[in-house]
Structures are given as structure tokens and as C-alpha cells.
Amino acid sequence: EKPVPKQIYTYGLALWELGVSVIVFFSIDTFLVVKFLGLKVMALYSAIFAVMRIYEFATQSLFNVYSQKFSKDKNIDTVGFFKILIIIATGLTLFYVFLTNPLLKILFKGKYIASTTLVIFVCIYFILNLLYVLPSCYLVGHSSKQEIRYMMVVNITSIVIKVVLIFQFKAYGLTGFIGAGIIALAFRTASGYYLAFRKKHKTE
Secondary structure, eight states: OOOOOHHHHHHHHHHHHHHHHHHHHHHHHHHHHHHHHHHHHHHHHHHHHHHTHHHHHHHHHHHHHHHHHHHHOSOOOHHHHHHHHHHHHHHHHHHHHHHHHHHHHHHHTTSOOOOHHHHHHHHHHHHHHHHTHHHHHHHHHTOOHHHHHHHHHHHHHHHHHHHHHHHHHGGGHHHHHHHHHHHHHHHHHHHHHHHHHHHHHHHO
């Protein structure tokens, strides 16, 4: 058997490191919510995220389809893809703004009620994550090892931003926690779009 080329090995290692940073970014919330706000608030947090699972389903489904397209085609219509993401995000957000609390009442027998502000904040959080599908697909299909390292630095910076802001906003309860996540995720998403569209303009 031929040995794995060093370039492929280092590229795969960079992708693995990027994946670890993503896991840390999205999992750190759970620990800090329990630590600062308690198990009761954690239960509300989990209930809202469970109800809004369609956002995650849409995000994963779009990534599965378009990451393959990005891998096979170097001339993807990124503007058209972005418009698709906006349409899907708008539809899901309208659905959840009006139906999150009714769904919570039905699924959890009225045990959990979320404020309108909290519902809107969680929707914004999921919208940003959905919009990140485009740069995520770009990273899988078109990126170099240096660009993956760049996004890993972005992810680490986003984690630091999130943790610092959680400490700043913890007095505002769960809304403050989600607000911290929104700011960190906005930075991460904007950095991803900068990377994807900068490369696109260079190749045009």
C-alpha cells in the first residue's frame, strides 16, 4: 500500500482540529448555563432548543447536499445559495415566532413558557448558524489548509468572545446567554463569509 501523502494528512488534521473547535463552541453553553443559572433554566433552554430542532434539521440537510456540490463544482452560484438560505431562514423564523410557545405548551404540558424576546433571540441564533452553511460548504469543497487554520483561529476567538460575554451578560439570565452566543456566532459567520467571498472575487 502507498503511504498517505503528507499534504493529505496535514489537511485532514486541520479539518479535525476545526471540527473540535466547533464542538467546543456549541457545547460550552450547556456547562455554563447549569453553572450560573441552574438546572431549572437549563431545562427551559433544552426545551426551546428541542422545539426549534427544525432549524438544525434544515442546516444539516442543506450542508449534506451543498457540500457535495461545492466539492464537485468550483463555480457554485454562491449568491443564489445565499438567497435560498435567507428564504428558508425567514420561513422558519416566522413559524417559530408565532408557534414556539404553543408548541412548548403542547409538548411539555404548559411547564415551560418563553418570553417573546427570548424566542426572537433564539431564532436569531439559529438563523446565524443556518447562514454559516455557505462558508462551511466552501471550507469542505474549496478551501486550502491555510484557510482552515484561519477558520480555526476564528472559532477559538469566537469561543473566547462567547465566554467573556456570558460573564458580562449573566445577570440577564438565559436571554443574556443567548445574546452572548449571537454576538460570537455573528463574528464567526461574518468571518466565514469574508473568507468565501474574498476567494470568489479573486478568482473572477
